Amino acid sequence: MGSKRTGLLPPVIVLAAVLLLWQAAVWLLNTDAYILPSPTAIAKQAYDSAPQLAHHMRSTLVMTLIGFVVGASLGFLIAALLHVIPWVKSGFYPLLVLSQNVPIMALGPLLVLWFGFGMLPRVILITLVTFFPVAVAMMTGLSKSDGGLYNYMRMIGATQSQLFWRMELPGSMPHLFSGLKIAASYSVISAIYAESIGSDSGLGYFILLAQHGFETAKVFAAIAVIVLLSLALFGVIALAERMFVRGSASSRREGKQS
Amino acid sequence: MSAVLEVSHLTKIFKNDRKTHEKSVLDDISFHVDEGEFVTLIGPSGSGKTTLFHLIGGLELPTSGDISIHGVSTVGSRGHIAYMPQQASLMPWLTIEANIVLSLTIAGIGQREARELAREWLGRVGLEGVADSYPDVLSGGMQQRVSFLRALLSPQKLMCLDEPFSALDALTRQHMQAWLLSLWESNRRSVLFVTHSIEEALLLSDRILVLSAAPAAIVREVRVPFARPRSETLWGDPAFIGLKQELYEMLRPASAL
Numbered sequence: 405m406g407s408k409r410t411g412l413l414p415p416v417i418v419l420a421a422v423l424l425l426w427q428a429a430v431w432l433l434n435t436d437a438y439i440l441p442s443p444t445a446i447a448k449q450a451y452d453s454a455p456q457l458a459h460h461m462r463s464t465l466v467m468t469l470i471g472f473v474v475g476a477s478l479g480f481l482i483a484a485l486l487h488v489i490p491w492v493k494s495g496f497y498p499l500l501v502l503s504q505n506v507p508i509m510a511l512g513p514l515l516v517l518w519f520g521f522g523m524l525p526r527v528i529l530i531t532l533v534t535f536f537p538v539a540v541a542m543m544t545g546l547s548k549s550d551g552g553l554y555n556y557m558r559m560i561g562a563t564q565s566q567l568f569w570r571m572e573l574p575g576s577m578p579h580l581f582s583g584l585k586i587a588a589s590y591s592v593i594s595a596i597y598a599e600s601i602g603s604d605s606g607l608g609y610f611i612l613l614a615q616h617g618f619e620t621a622k623v624f625a626a627i628a629v630i631v632l633l634s635l636a637l638f639g640v641i642a643l644a645e646r647m648f649v650r651g652s653a654s655s656r657r658e659g660k661q662s
Numbered sequence: 663m664s665a666v667l668e669v670s671h672l673t674k675i676f677k678n679d680r681k682t683h684e685k686s687v688l689d690d691i692s693f694h695v696d697e698g699e700f701v702t703l704i705g706p707s708g709s710g711k712t713t714l715f716h717l718i719g720g721l722e723l724p725t726s727g728d729i730s731i732h733g734v735s736t737v738g739s740r741g742h743i744a745y746m747p748q749q750a751s752l753m754p755w756l757t758i759e760a761n762i763v764l765s766l767t768i769a770g771i772g773q774r775e776a777r778e779l780a781r782e783w784l785g786r787v788g789l790e791g792v793a794d795s796y797p798d799v800l801s802g803g804m805q806q807r808v809s810f811l812r813a814l815l816s817p818q819k820l821m822c823l824d825e826p827f828s829a830l831d832a833l834t835r836q837h838m839q840a841w842l843l844s845l846w847e848s849n850r851r852s853v854l855f856v857t858h859s860i861e862e863a864l865l866l867s868d869r870i871l872v873l874s875a876a877p878a879a880i881v882r883e884v885r886v887p888f889a890r891p892r893s894e895t896l897w898g899d900p901a902f903i904g905l906k907q908e909l910y911e912m913l914r915p916a917s918a919l
């Protein structure tokens with residue numbers, strides 16, 4: 405599949421063009437730096453603030469990873485539980501969907517109020533945001549197993565637990581990974597939000613300070629770091645998918661020859 | 663000779679939820695498969711052959727009648743048969759060898775013994791080269807060979823094969839028939855086989871049971887007289903052609919008579 409490599413070029417060209425236009429517009433219109441700094445000014449700011457950015461990025465990364473792992477694990481367990489015990493599913497699934505309608509904006513400050521300014525409210529917030537896409541994707545994967553395989557396994561006498569461990573669970577891996585990819589982006593965004601309401605470190609906190617000081621270039625520099633962080637996390641998951649999921653798009657290059 | 667499978671007066675009626683439409687699929691089916699015997703069910707599509715397999719496999723309950731394997735009633739209980747479905751049904755995330763091992767361990771064979779069996783037999787049938795490949799790189803015919811091997815190695819006495827070659831092209835299908843024939847003749851498992859193809863049935867079986875259209879009933883039983891080991895040269899045999907004609911007449915839809 406050669407489209408993987410050539411697929412990277414068009415967005416890079418578009419991005420470069422946008423940056424160039426941006427630079428030209430700022431220069432031509434002579435905009436104030438606190439309203440819209442130029443890409444080069446942002447780059448320079450990023451260079452100057454590199455130590456602080458690195459410090460806050462580390463904090464965000466740690467928080468994101470903890471929240472992501474806890475949230476994804478919870479999503480995985482919930483999906484497995486709901487799948488294996490039907491009455492649990494009928495009772496809890498609607499409530500899970502409902503839980504996603506609680507606005508994070510309202511929940512964040514409450515969590516800080518209940519659990520203080522430590523790590524706990526942040527981890528809880530990220531967990532609440534990330535478990536859902538994993539649980540839903542995984543549940544879809546578990547219940548959508550191939551009818552032919554299912555019949556075959558039952559014909560040769562597979563028990564309920566063999567059906568789950570040997571067929572449904574491995575069969576749901578592609579779905580699990582698409583859930584993980586969504587959860588990865590969510591976890592970074594929610595970590596940033598959590599840092600902006602109850603924290604003294606992290607890129608969310610850094611942005612908050614920069615905004616209060618009208619240091620717009622710093623805001624943009626932080627945004628760039630956040631985007632890179634998200635991409636990196638996404639990339640790691642895509643890599644894991646390629647390694648562990650047989651039959652994912654990337655490993656199907658040999659194709660059928662029948 | 664003792665009966666490995668004994669099906670007596672089996673009837674299956676699918677009841678709709680609203681109980682308005684009852685669909686009668688099997689109508690008083692009785693037959694048996696002896697030890698080491700190759701019995702083929704041949705009948706129009708939709709006549710209830712797969713349903714019959716699902717009853718024998720314990721996936722569905724009959725409306726009435728009994729199924730026993732080695733003299734023990736197995737109605738509604740699973741795991742008593744080795745099975746080869748129409749589609750190869752290999753787990754796409756497992757290698758060929760791991761697929762065979764999975765089926766054998768489900769049938770109760772230990773992990774190590776299953777692996778040794780799989781290795782040995784993949785080599786014996788010339789498939790050692792694909793042992794570590796994944797199913798999606800194998801052709802349809804190769805996948806069906808693996809699927810057959812998996813059933814052959816399962817420890818259950820009775821093998822049920824549900825139209826195993828119907829998804830293959832004509833040429834591959836002929837090769838597969840010859841391959842299965844030679845493997846089976848050197849192993850002599852008890853087989854219940856389902857097919858649409860008259861030639862296939864005549865080439866492979868000891869006995870052929872002809873089913874009517876739904877609801878399926880056994881309309882004729884044909885004993886296939888050809889000596890074993892057989893080969894594809896049978897196709898030109900006048901007796902073969904005669905029997906083929908006879909079966910063809912039996913299977914002709916009533917409306918066409």
Ligand SMILES: Nc1ncnc2c1ncn2[C@@H]1O[C@H](COP(=O)(O)OP(=O)(O)O)[C@@H](O)[C@H]1O
Pocket residue numbers: 676685687706707708709710711712713714876
């Ligand atoms: N679970 C079911 N409920 C209702 N009807 C069914 C069910 N399973 C099969 N049938 C019907 O039984 C008939 C026989 O199907 P099947 O056994 O698959 O035929 P064959 O394998 O001979 O082609 C078909 O008309 C099918 O619609």
Ligand SMILES: [Mg+2]
Pocket residue numbers: 711712713825
């Ligand atoms: Mg069928």
